[in-house]
Amino acid sequence: MREVAVVAFAQTRHSATDEGRCDPELILPPLEEVREKTGLRTFGFTCSGSCDYLAGAPFSFVSALDALGAWPPISESHVEMDAAWALYEAWVRLQHGDVDSALVYGFGKSSPGDLREIMTLQLDPYYLAPLGLDQVSSAALQASAAGADRAELDEIVRRSRAAGRANPYALDLPDPQGDAYEVEPLRPYDIAPITDGAAAVVLAAGDLARELCENPAWITGIAHRIEPHYLGMRDLARSTSAAEAARAAGVDKGHVDVAELHAQFSHEELILRRALELPGNTAVNPSGGPLAANPVMATGLIRIGEAARRILDGAASRTLGHASSGPCLQHNLVTVMEA
Amino acid sequence: MTLEARHVLEFPGGYTRTTGPVIGRFLTELRDGRVVGVRTAAGRTLVPPLEYDPDTGDAVTGDFVEVGPVGTVESWSWVHTPRRSHPLDRPFAWALIRLDGADTSLVHAVDAGDVRAMRPGLRVRPRWRAERTGHITDIESFVPEVTKIVSPVRVEYVVKPGLALTRFLKGIGEGVFVGSRCGSCHKVYVPYRLSCPECGIAVTEEVELPDTGTVTTFAINNLPDPRAPEVPFVSAYILLDGSDVPMIALVGGVPAHEVRQGMRVRAVWIPREEWTPSMENIRWFAPTGEPDVEL
Numbered sequence: 001m002r003e004v005a006v007v008a009f010a011q012t013r014h015s016a017t018d019e020g021r022c023d024p025e026l027i028l029p030p031l032e033e034v035r036e037k038t039g040l041r042t043f044g045f046t047c048s049g050s051c052d053y054l055a056g057a058p059f060s061f062v063s064a065l066d067a068l069g070a071w072p073p074i075s076e077s078h079v080e081m082d083a084a085w086a087l088y089e090a091w092v093r094l095q096h097g098d099v100d101s102a103l104v105y106g107f108g109k110s111s112p113g114d115l116r117e118i119m120t121l122q123l124d125p126y127y128l129a130p131l132g133l134d135q136v137s138s139a140a141l142q143a144s145a146a147g148a149d150r151a152e153l154d155e156i157v158r159r160s161r162a163a164g165r166a167n168p169y170a171l172d173l174p175d176p177q178g179d180a181y182e183v184e185p186l187r188p189y190d191i192a193p194i195t196d197g198a199a200a201v202v203l204a205a206g207d208l209a210r211e212l213c214e215n216p217a218w219i220t221g222i223a224h225r226i227e228p229h230y231l232g233m234r235d236l237a238r239s240t241s242a243a244e245a246a247r248a249a250g251v252d253k254g255h256v257d258v259a260e261l262h263a264q265f266s267h268e269e270l271i272l273r274r275a276l277e278l279p280g281n282t283a284v285n286p287s288g289g290p291l292a293a294n295p296v297m298a299t300g301l302i303r304i305g306e307a308a309r310r311i312l313d314g315a316a317s318r319t320l321g322h323a324s325s326g327p328c329l330q331h332n333l334v335t336v337m338e339a
Numbered sequence: 340m341t342l343e344a345r346h347v348l349e350f351p352g353g354y355t356r357t358t359g360p361v362i363g364r365f366l367t368e369l370r371d372g373r374v375v376g377v378r379t380a381a382g383r384t385l386v387p388p389l390e391y392d393p394d395t396g397d398a399v400t401g402d403f404v405e406v407g408p409v410g411t412v413e414s415w416s417w418v419h420t421p422r423r424s425h426p427l428d429r430p431f432a433w434a435l436i437r438l439d440g441a442d443t444s445l446v447h448a449v450d451a452g453d454v455r456a457m458r459p460g461l462r463v464r465p466r467w468r469a470e471r472t473g474h475i476t477d478i479e480s481f482v483p484e485v486t487k488i489v490s491p492v493r494v495e496y497v498v499k500p501g502l503a504l505t506r507f508l509k510g511i512g513e514g515v516f517v518g519s520r521c522g523s524c525h526k527v528y529v530p531y532r533l534s535c536p537e538c539g540i541a542v543t544e545e546v547e548l549p550d551t552g553t554v555t556t557f558a559i560n561n562l563p564d565p566r567a568p569e570v571p572f573v574s575a576y577i578l579l580d581g582s583d584v585p586m587i588a589l590v591g592g593v594p595a596h597e598v599r600q601g602m603r604v605r606a607v608w609i610p611r612e613e614w615t616p617s618m619e620n621i622r623w624f625a626p627t628g629e630p631d632v633e634l
């Protein structure tokens with residue numbers, strides 16, 4: 001296995017409302033930032049993650065390439081999902097051995113449309129989408145199956161929002177309050193906020209990584225696993241795929257200082273902690289996590305970036321970045337990074 | 340100035356999708372009002388059917404079996420405010436429903452009326468659309484099984500008040516409270532009665548009592564009553580002056596929370612020209628303003 005590390009990470013100051021930037025305009029600042037941090041202007045491979053349904057336009061990711069400078073032609077790819085999977089593809093590409101650097105970015109604006117309706121479009125078109133089962137309703141089904149304790153959920157939201165207020169890139173959200181339900185048993189504050197934003201990561205292999213940065217965040221384990229799409233075919237109270245991805249990525253081979261989890265609903269953090277078997281003294285989502293800022297399609301990449309940043313800064317020696325995709329934590333990717 | 344535009348993404352008429360033999364069989368049976376599952380090689384029954392066993396990835400068998408239609412709710416969420424895309428326009432539950440005979444759960448809506456009707460283990464069955472087309476929404480929603488009924492009961496009676504009460508009500512019709520005094524224990528009862536419940540002997544002495552008295556105990560009633568003027572209303576035991584047994588009556592003309600034991604009250608009569616031999620002559624008892632009585 002070739003040594004590959006995260007050597008730079010940047011993200012936008014995410015916003016809760018549309019500030020009038022189109023996708024390339026949103027991507028440009030983090031791209032400029034990682035180019036500046038690494039001194040690289042060109043990359044062996046470029047891969048992005050986004051979702052056309054967020055923009056409501058086909059091939060919207062192609063026009064987003066305007067932020068890159070794709071001439072003369074570059075080696076480029078795209079995943080129609082969270083950019084954490086673009087990072088996985090880039091990691092696989094670097095394993096080929098013929099290129100040493102990769103640029104990964106993800107972007108998404110969920111404010112222009114209705115995210116609950118849009119995410120229904122990801123469901124199977126025969127059994128689930130025609131029912132109009134929206135994202136919050138299915139998440140509430142999972143929360144109910146998991147039998148999550150209200151006080152525990154409130155504490156997760158309180159902790160995440162407080163951490164988010166201390167994070168200049170996340171949203172400024174108040175402590176949870178009110179006892180209204182969005183879809184019972186979920187309250188409005190159990191749900192990640194509508195967010196616009198983007199993020200970029202640079203991966204580099206071997207000596208190039210050592211050259212580009214003082215403390216590369218070496219990827220020592222990366223794996224993803226998926227479960228059946230249909231909710232009734234799974235035990236929603238557990239995440240088998242997150243547990244198997246964690247095992248394959250070797251999470252248990254050492255102490256995890258920081259874990260950044262892609263939990264878009266408070267109960268998902270409980271399910272993930274259990275699946276990943278994180279010890280009590282692991283700092284979970286010190287950035288605030290998705291409950292403090294959820295730029296859809298970049299949120300998972302940001303988890304890897306935030307976990308890497310702790311190593312780049314020298315603050316941690318072993319961290320975990322997690323990303324999820326599909327309804328009710330269907331698909332999970334776990335990245336372990338070490339100093 | 341911010342520029343903005345409305346943008347709609349829509350496929351007029353909707354996508355056309357082929358179903359294949361497995362999903363197609365399920366939807367065809369659904370159109371006929373049946374729910375079927377498919378057997379896996381391992382013998383599990385998948386509902387709704389998938390082409391592949393989710394555990395192994397192997398193709399399922401060609402063995403379709405009818406399941407349900409009754410099923411058991413495993414878990415549920417409650418939609419307080421339905422969205423435009425939802426199957427019902429009133430509050431409802433989303434549920435994972437294990438149909439009888441199935442090894443997996445179906446996701447569908449449950450029209451339970453009230454969130455308190457929902458619980459794991461609730462038995463539900465499909466409510467079919469009259470016009471079915473072979474679509475998951477051919478089941479409009481699931482509804483709870485019948486576990487109780489409500490039986491209306493109504494019978495009518497013609498009642499006469501009895502001799503003693505007739506005498507009392509005639510008195511009320513003339514603006515007088517008529518009581519009776521026992522010749523043995525000398526207790527004064529109001530309303531008028533023909534026997535002393537303590538001594539068990541016939542009573543013949545009539546006494547006229549004033550329409551003033553004292554509240555001995557009371558209740559604040561928060562449920563509407565056709566005989567009460569408003570909610571909350573106060574019903575009280577009132578010991579008429581000169582009597583030994585309190586009678587029950589309404590108290591009014593005072594906020595409910597100010598009524599107290601020992602309060603002095605007087606009957607408020609409706610206008611004399613409206614009097615009939617009925618307790619309706621007395622609107623209620625209202626405080627006199629005199630000092631309270633030590634009971």
